[in-house]
Amino acid sequence: xxxxxxxxxxxxxxxxxxxxxxxxxxxxxxxxxQGVAPRTLCDCAxxxxxxxxxxxxxxxxxxxxxxxxxxxARAQEKARNFGVQAMFVRQDMQNLTLPRPVDALxxxxxxxxxxxxxxxxAAFFQRAHAAIRPGGALAFDISTPYKLEKVLGNxxxxxxxxxxxxxxxxxxxxxxxxVTMDLTFFVRQEGELYRRFTEVHTxxxxxxxxxxxxxxxxxxTDVRVFGERTFEPPKPDAxxxxxxxxxx
Numbered sequence: 001x002x003x004x005x006x007x008x009x010x011x012x013x014x015x016x017x018x019x020x021x022x023x024x025x026x027x028x029x030x031x032x033x034q035g036v037a038p039r040t041l042c043d044c045a046x047x048x049x050x051x052x053x054x055x056x057x058x059x060x061x062x063x064x065x066x067x068x069x070x071x072x073a074r075a076q077e078k079a080r081n082f083g084v085q086a087m088f089v090r091q092d093m094q095n096l097t098l099p100r101p102v103d104a105l106x107x108x109x110x111x112x113x114x115x116x117x118x119x120x121x122a123a124f125f126q127r128a129h130a131a132i133r134p135g136g137a138l139a140f141d142i143s144t145p146y147k148l149e150k151v152l153g154n155x156x157x158x159x160x161x162x163x164x165x166x167x168x169x170x171x172x173x174x175x176x177x178x179v180t181m182d183l184t185f186f187v188r189q190e191g192e193l194y195r196r197f198t199e200v201h202t203x204x205x206x207x208x209x210x211x212x213x214x215x216x217x218x219x220x221t222d223v224r225v226f227g228e229r230t231f232e233p234p235k236p237d238a239x240x241x242x243x244x245x246x247x248x
Contacts, residue, residue: 008070008073009070009187012048014159023054027051030244031106034222036246038102040103041104041105042064043108044096044106044111044140046075049078052086064087067091069090094115101133110141112140114204134248143203144234144239145206148172152181165186177205182200208234215243
C-alpha cells in the first residue's frame with residue numbers, strides 16, 4: 001500500500017503527543033527572523049493539516065498541499081472542526097504550482113526527507129522559489145542523518161493502544177543514505193475484530209550543508225540552520241533541524 005493511504009485514519013491518534021501549537025508558533029517566529037510576517041502561506045506536505053489549521057487560526061490565508069488525498073480529506077475535516085478556512089490541494093511537492101505567489105512556504109514534519117535524492121530536492125526548491133514572492137521565505141525541517149541512522153537505523157518498534165497497534169521495522173542503507181520503514185497496523189473494528197494493513201515509507205538522510213548548497217543554487221539567500229525549535233546551531237546529536245531561507 002502506498003504511504004499515507006489507510007495510515008491517514010490513525011495518523012492523528014498516533015501523533016497525539018506532538019505540540020502543534022508550539023511548532024506553529026516556532027515557524028511564525030522563524031519566518032519573522034527572515035523578515036516575513038506572512039499574510040499568505042503554503043503548507044507543503046501538510047498531511048492532516050495540523051499545522052495548516054493553526055496557521056489559519058493566526059489569520060494567515062493558508063493553502064495546504066499534499067500528495068495523499070486521504071490525508072487531505074482529514075485536513076479539510078480538521079479545518080471545519082477548528083472553525084478556520086484553508087484551501088487544500090493534492091499536488092506533488094516536486095511539481096508545486098500555486099495560482100499566485102505566497103509570502104511564505106513551510107514544509108514541516110519530514111516532508112523533505114521523503115525526497116530521496118538531490119534531484120528531487122532541487123526540483124522542490126525550484127518550485128518553491130517560483131511559488132514564493134520576492135522577499136518571502138521558505139522554512140522546513142528534516143529528521144537528521146543522526147536520527148535516521150543512529151536512532152531509527154535498523155531498529156524495531158511497536159506500540160499497542162486501545163484501538164490501534166503497530167509494528168515498525170527499519171532498514172538503513174548506508175550507500176543510499178536512506179531508511180526504509182515497514183509498518184504494519186492493526187485497527188480495532190467492531191468487537192474483537194481488527195483490520196490489518198501495511199505501508200512502506202522511505203526517508204533520505206539529507207546533510208544540512210548539502211541542502212543549504214541546493215537552496216543557494218536555486219535562488220535562495222540568507223540560509224540559516226537551527227536545532228529543533230531553537231535559534232541556536234544544531235548539536236551533533238540533534239534529531240531534527242530547521243532550515244530557513246529568503247527568496248531573492
